[in-house]
Amino acid sequence: DAGVTQSPTHLIKTRGQQVTLRCSPKSGHDTVSWYQQALGQGPQFIFQYYEEEERQRGNFPDRFSGHQFPNYSSELNVNALLLGDSALYLCASSSDRVTGELFFGEGSRLTVL
Amino acid sequence: SQQGEEDPQALSIQEGENATMNCSYKTSINNLQWYRQNSGRGLVHLILIRSNEREKHSGRLRVTLDTSKKSSSLLITASRAADTASYFCATSGGGRALTFGSGTRLQVQP
Numbered sequence: 001d002a003g004v005t006q007s008p009t010h011l012i013k014t015r016g017q018q019v020t021l022r023c024s025p026k027s028g029h030d031t032v033s034w035y036q037q038a039l040g041q042g043p044q045f046i047f048q049y050y051e052e053e054e055r056q057r058g059n060f061p062d063r064f065s066g067h068q069f070p071n072y073s074s075e076l077n078v079n080a081l082l083l084g085d086s087a088l089y090l091c092a093s094s095s096d097r098v099t100g101e102l103f104f105g106e107g108s109r110l111t112v113l
Numbered sequence: 114s115q116q117g118e119e120d121p122q123a124l125s126i127q128e129g130e131n132a133t134m135n136c137s138y139k140t141s142i143n144n145l146q147w148y149r150q151n152s153g154r155g156l157v158h159l160i161l162i163r164s165n166e167r168e169k170h171s172g173r174l175r176v177t178l179d180t181s182k183k184s185s186s187l188l189i190t191a192s193r194a195a196d197t198a199s200y201f202c203a204t205s206g207g208g209r210a211l212t213f214g215s216g217t218r219l220q221v222q223p
Contacts, residue, residue: 031209033209035213041216042201042203042213042215042216043156043213045211048209048210055209056209056210088153090156092156100144100146100161101146101161102156102158102211104156106154106155107153107155109153
């Protein structure tokens with residue numbers, strides 16, 4: 001049973017560019033959440049997708065957008081990249097029927113130069 | 114912004130010793146969870162304690178929750194070198210997002 005998979009694992013972009021990160025949830029999960037983790041900090045909630053809609057959003061600008069597909073996989077898009085967007089982006093999946101633990105992928109490490 | 118703070122920020126102990134990490138949070142919660150993260154990798158769920166529970170055990174882990182003080186502690190008994198990692202508490206309130214603390218970096222010396 002595959003867990004949460006994310007791609008790419010590492011990428012380097014320059015300021016002003018756009019990036020798309022991808023996530024496949026754990027089998028049986030229908031909810032995907034995205035978190036940003038700056039170096040030395042705890043993860044911060046970006047948004048959550050359920051039934052192909054953004055259900056909840058954290059304190060992130062509109063440059064951060066997402067999508068969930070019918071197979072429950074998800075994308076995170078970030079436009080007009082800033083140096084401060086450099087971070088580990090974590091995808092977490094869960095089942096809407098179960099309140100509790102999140103299952104995290106290994107993350108995508110984004111470096112903005 | 115972070116909901117809570119872990120204390121200490123860093124902890125170094127010898128194998129076989131116990132490690133205690135504390136977490137404080139600010140708002141009312143439905144549950145509190147602890148996660149572990151090996152360097153630069155994904156987080157792994159360790160244990161969840163609900164707001165109406167005071168203590169919970171899982172293997173070598175013991176978690177306590179004091180909602181009146183808005184604090185929790187994680188005890189790892191008989192630590193091993195493999196326990197070296199960062200540990201985060203995360204709270205769940207009325208919404209579905211988890212709010213994480215800033216973490217405790219645990220180093221277990223063999």
